Amino acid sequence: MDPLVAAASVIAAALAIGLASIGPGLGQGNAAGRAVEGIARQPEAEGKIRGTLLLTLAFMESLTIYGLVIALVLLFANPFAS
């Protein structure tokens, strides 16, 4: 592989996963905080809130996972490696 392409790919992979984790991080923190508020206000609804929270957290996490897939493609299946 061209060393320039290799270096660019590694940096791009790091940036992909790093940047992709910012938004979901904020979102997950927000969601978890709100869930805690909801449980504090209405402790009997804890089971339902927990289930919904886990599902939504998985949705948010998948955004980071998209970045991770891009990073993995760049590292292990680089289309520009030729």
Next chain:
Amino acid sequence: MEMLSVLNAFNYKFLAALEVGQHFYWQLGSLKIHGQVFLTSWFVIALLVIVSIAATRNIQRIPSGIQNFMEYALEFIRDLAKNQIGEKEYRPWVPFIGTLFLFIFVSNWSGALIPWKLIRLPEGELAAPTNDINTTVALALLTSLAYFYAGFSKKGLRYFTKYIEPTPILLPIAILEDFTKPLSLSFRLFGNILADELVVGVLVLLVPLFVPLPVMALGLFTSAIQALVFATLAAAYIHEALEGHGGEEEGH
């Protein structure tokens, strides 16, 4: 370092060998297929079939043992479908949703729980079938087909009015949505499972004993959640197709 050399007494390196993007190819006519995925998915399918047969072979009025367990699983899947699709129309979709859920769930857990790496292949390695993008894309495309079929069989050609229903301006987005749904479904599952296996692999490479255990437990948890998410989303898409617009939008 002398103390740590005890850990290296047995050769664990092959257990941690990460082989991303290498496959055990089978040539089938002009098709080149990934053999390791086939082997593990056959294993998963065989496991599911055997357990189902064992549970239904001798049905009792008062369930016990494996029949009890499978009834619990069936109830769980039925509730999932009922919650998403609704009381009236969920019944015909229980087998589809249940198959998706059980196959993905057992696949994910088999990748984490069964020591596949003890079996050496000439090339590539055995892992969860959902570790390969082809499996997840196939499942996602099946979901697409299912919701098109659901909408089409219920409403006929009127189903396609959903593209221009509130306003024709949104037509490009409505068409794009049909492509992003399978894309996000397949990438989510594939990325999660591959990430789990990679993290566990890297940790096993660094510290072979005990340290990877919490991460493995986390992997089990996320893979179960991913199976649930896939099944839930498939059911939500089917519901959306059955209802037309006005149904709540599910995030991607």
